[in-house]
Amino acid sequence: MVVFDRAGRFLTSWGEGLFTRAHGLHIGPDDMLWCTDDGDHTVRKCTPEGEVLMTIGLPGRPAPFMSGRPFNRCTHTALSPEGDLYVSDGYGNAAVHKYAPDGRHLLSWGRPGTGPGEFNLPHNIVCDEAGLVYVADRESHRIQIFDGKGGVQGEWTNVHRPCALFLGKGRCPCCYVGELGPQLPVNQAFPNLGPRISVLDMQGKPLSRFGTLGDGAGQFWSPHGLAVDSRGDLYVGEVSFTAWPRYHDGQPPPPEGVRCLQKYRRLG
Known part of the structure; x- marks a missing residue:
């Protein structure tokens, strides 16, 4: 976990050796961090200083592939207004799991497919003030609501x-969505798709x-996570290192690195 101030200055880091493949982050109303690790199939509740308070899932022991049981490469976690947890389980499963605040498993739903309640890579999950659950069903090009x-x-x-x-805290009039572009050679250059x-x-x-595609201002390689702060400013994290070869004929990223985080200031 790496911590920056609002201007992008490095403040601290923690968790070295703890996370296998840090993938999703959700900050609760009490400032506790819910860290989803798709590499070791766990969700950890941590303090802002890095103390682990709870671990859901068995580190390094995935559920069978596409079994619907938690977890196989889980992707993200969200809290309901009542404090229940929802975990999208998307890279090795096609399910959403619900947990009580104390970590007890309550229910699961979903299976591979394109019909209602089915998933083709549930990648991100959020809850609104009414307790509805929004799931980014990535490869089906939709957001499902439950x-x-x-x-x-x-x-x-x-x-x-x-x-x-x-979705912002409290009543939020809008939903921010990071969308990936086409990944097939036949349509990579298509406009108006991301x-x-x-x-x-x-x-x-x-x-x-x-x-649009690129590394200029207002351009992206691969928006993978985003958040909006209390001032309405938008932060976008990208998996640019992974995406770079796809758009550069298989060439590796440049030695000086590739931009992976952008900030946009809300105007008006």
Whole structure:
């Protein structure tokens, strides 16, 4: 875990040797961190200083591939208003798991597929103030919406490979979505598909979209996670190192590195 101030200055780090493949981060209303590690199939509750308070899952012991049981390469965690936990289990499973605040497993739902309640790589998950659960069903190009029992409440299909979601604290009038671009050689250069950021209202209607492929201002290689702070500023994390060869004929990233984090200041 690496901690920066608002200007991007390094403050501290912790967790060296703890995480196998740090993948998802959710900060609760009490400032506790829920760290999803798809490399060792766990979710850890940590203090801001790095003390581990709870571990859900068995480190290094994945559930069988596509079994629907927790976890096989889990991707992200979200808290409901009541404090329940929802975990998207997407790289080696096609499921969402619900846990009580004390870590007791309550229920799971989902299976591979493209129908309602089925998933093709559930990659990110958030809850709104009413307790609805939003899942970025990435490779099905949609965001599915569920109640707290896994019942399907709707879907938004006007997104392209939604990878990252963010809803603000309290009543939030919009949902921020990080979308990946095409990955096949035949359509990599297609415009208006991403990589980009979309801002949707809570009915799924686009309010704003920006981003094209590249490393300039307002451009992206591969938006993978995002967050909005209390001032409305947007932070976008990218898996640029992984994406670079795809867009450069298989060539490795440059020795000086590739940009992986951008900040956008909200105007108005």
